[in-house]
Amino acid sequence: MTIRQPILTVHNLNVALQGAREILSDINFALPTGSTTAIIGESGCGKTTLCKALLGLLGRKFLINGNIELGNADGTIAVIEPAEANAFTAVRGRRIGLLFQETPLTLNPLLRIGRQIRDLLPHPEQPKIIHLLEMVGFTDPQKIINCWPHELSGGQAQRVGLALALAGRPDILIVDEPATALDSIARRDFFDRLRKIQIESGLTILMVTHDLHILTVAADRLIVMFAGQIVEQGACQSVLEQPAHPYTRSLLQIDRAFRNGRWP
C-alpha cells in the first residue's frame, strides 16, 4: 500500500476528568486517507472516550489538551482545539460521521426511517434516500423508507444507522463497536459492506472493535490501547504477527486458543 496523506492527525491528546484521574494520556496517531484504522483494548481503556474526544462529545466535565489536524479537500489543514467550546460544530456529522453500537436508541421511534434520513440530507430528494439505502445493502429501499424503527431487526437498524452517518457525506467515519450486538454472520456482512462503501467513496474509517478475527479483513492499521495510552500501533498485519506489548500478546494468545478449541 502506498503511503497516503493523513486526513486526520491527533497530537498529544490528553483527557482527564476534572479533579480526578487521567483517562487518556499522550495520544498521537494519524489516519491515512481512505484507510481503516481499528482500535482494540479492554473495557475502560479509553477507546470510547477517544472517539468522543474526536467528535467533541465529551462535555464540560472533562479537561482536554492537545490538538487535532483535519485535512481539507483543497490541501489545507484545519486545526481543531478540542478545549474550545463549539470547536466541533462545523465538522461533526459533516466532515466526521459517527455510528455507535446501539443504533435503535438513536432513531426517533415516532418517525419513519425515510423521514429521518430526509431530515439529515442537505438537499432532500427521494432518489438520494433510495441511493443511500441501496449503498448500505437494502435490496428493497422503498419498504425500509416506510418502516418504523421498531419494525427493524438489529442488523437492519445498524445499516440504517450507517445510512444516517453517511447522509452528511463525511470524509471520516468513526464507528464504535458497530457490530457487537449482531450475530457472526450479520457481523461479517456489516464489515464487508463497510469495506465496499470505503472502496467506492474513499471514506476514512476509525473503528473500535473487540472482534479480533474481523481485523485482518476489515482493517489496514491497528492501534492497541491499554490503560488510557496507545501501547502499539502500525500496519494491522504486522502488529498481529509480531505483537510487542504483553497485553496484545495475551489477547492474541486467547484468540488463538479459542480458534483451536483449547482452553486459554
Place this chain on the structure above:
Amino acid sequence: MEIQTTHTLLRVNNLVVEYQPRSFFDQVKPVVSRAVDQVSFGVIKGETLALVGESGCGKTSIAMAILGFIKPAGGEIHYDGVELNELTIGKLRPQIQPLFQDSGSALNPQMKIGRAIGDGIPPGLPAGQKRIRVLELMKNVGLPENLYDAYPRQMSGGQKQRVCLARALAVGAEFLILDEPFSAQDISIQVQLMRLLRDLKAALGLTLLLISHDLSTVRLLADRILVMRTGKIVESGTVTDIISKPQTDYACELVRQAGIKP
C-alpha cells in the same frame, strides 16, 4: 465428556411460540409470527447443551418459554417428569434459573449486593447464618468479600454477571439457562466467566442450557449443540460432530464465520 446418568432433566416436545401483533394498526390485518416452530429436544442431567443460531432464530424464545415468561402456543415442556404450566412453574422455578447478557439491568440499583444475593436464600435461616451463606456464595463465584456492601453501579460488567450467578445459586438452581452470558464482556473476562461456569458445573453438578452465537466459546463448554434457524432445529450432534462434520450449509457457514479449526 462422560455422562454417568442418562436421566433427561428437561424434555421439550413440539414447542411452538408465536408472537401476536403489537400495534393497533396491525390488528386490522393480523400477522402472527412464529418464532419457534415444532421444536423438540431433551437436556440430560449434568450435561451442557448449546443452542446456536443467528439473531431472531428463536433461541431466546425457547428460553423464555422454559422459564415461563411467555406462554407457548403449542407443545409441552417437562422438567424432571413434571409438566411445566401455570400451576407447577412456581414450584419449579427456583431450580430453573436464567443468566442473561445484560446483568446490570437485572439488579436493583438501590439494593446492595449482599442483600441482592441474600434475598434469594430460602427462608428459615437465622440472620447471622444468612450473612455467612451469602459470603460463601460470593466466594464460590469469585467475588471479594468487600463487595458485600457495594451497589451494582460500583461494579464492572463481569462482576455483575457473577452476582447474578451467585443469586441463581442462592435460590437453589440446578438447571441454568444462560442467554449470551459472555457476549458483552471483554475476551479476558469471557475466559474468566467461562472457567467459573465450568468449575461450578463440575462442583455442583449443574445442568446448563447455553444460548450463544459464538461457536468458539460454545465448543469449549458444551457437550452437545443444537443448530437453529428460522424457528426450527436444523442440525444436532456432539460438539466434535458439528464442528468437524457440519451437515447443513447453514452449520458450515456458522463454523466458517467463527474462524475456528476442528
